Amino acid sequence: RxxxxxxxxxxxxxxxxxxxxxxxxxxxxxxxxxxYRQDCRKEPKLLxxxxxxxxxxxxxxxxxxxxxxxxxxxxxxxKLSDSATYLCVVNAGANNLFFGTGTxxxxxx
Amino acid sequence: DVKVTQSxxxxxxxxxxKVFLECVQDxxxxxxxxYRQDPGLGLRxxxxxxxVKMKEKGDIPEGYSVSRExxxxxxxxxxxxxxxQTSMYLCASSFIGTxxxxPLHFGNGTxxxxx
Numbered sequence: 001r002x003x004x005x006x007x008x009x010x011x012x013x014x015x016x017x018x019x020x021x022x023x024x025x026x027x028x029x030x031x032x033x034x035x036y037r038q039d040c041r042k043e044p045k046l047l048x049x050x051x052x053x054x055x056x057x058x059x060x061x062x063x064x065x066x067x068x069x070x071x072x073x074x075x076x077x078x079k080l081s082d083s084a085t086y087l088c089v090v091n092a093g094a095n096n097l098f099f100g101t102g103t104x105x106x107x108x109x
Numbered sequence: 110d111v112k113v114t115q116s117x118x119x120x121x122x123x124x125x126x127k128v129f130l131e132c133v134q135d136x137x138x139x140x141x142x143x144y145r146q147d148p149g150l151g152l153r154x155x156x157x158x159x160x161v162k163m164k165e166k167g168d169i170p171e172g173y174s175v176s177r178e179x180x181x182x183x184x185x186x187x188x189x190x191x192x193x194q195t196s197m198y199l200c201a202s203s204f205i206g207t208x209x210x211x212p213l214h215f216g217n218g219t220x221x222x223x224x
Binding site: 032034041042043044045046049087089091097099100101102 | 197215216220
């Protein structure tokens with residue numbers, strides 16, 4: 001079983017739609033969680049950290065469910081510029097970082 | 110803003126050549142990492158370093174070595190490049206702090222082609 005699993009997609013959604021991605025992790029001792037955005041042929045860029053109580057940044061909401069061992073990313077009112085691959089990253093401590101393979105999102109006009 | 114700079118964006122090398130990939134960060138981060146990213150495989154850790162002159166093997170260190178003589182610089186060396194090392198190489202850094210505040214910051218990547 002992989003340490004971190006993501007649905008690779010692609011998710012094709014119309015502009016203005018709400019879309020959600022999940023990312024499951026296997027190590028129950030994982031300590032911190034992040035969502036990154038990666039554009040084609042570019043480096044991953046930090047989108048947001050995921051806090052236990054959940055957190056929101058504009059149209060983006062991140063949630064952590066420790067009991068079921070997953071994190072989620074919700075994007076409201078999708079824009080064309082949201083088209084990218086979204087990576088989840090799980091830190092199990094002591095520099096044990098695990099990456100999902102990414103979920104590809106395409107927002108269609 | 111954290112800046113992680115990789116020396117080359119695109120690189121073409123021949124099989125058997127020795128290749129140096131350089132990475133510099135300007136935020137005094139203790140941790141530095143080298144990953145490669147391949148389609149369908151995601152990011153895989155090659156080596157990381159948590160201090161000057163310290164290094165730890167990642168998941169796929171074979172065929173690579175690293176050097177960290179100064180805190181801000183972490184070099185990846187391909188001793189004898191092979192075609193299966195054609196990949197996107199990403200350097201990243203982070204500081205040692207509370208885990209929630211220690212995200213990785215990536216350089217803009219080096220796309221290496223070995224012919």
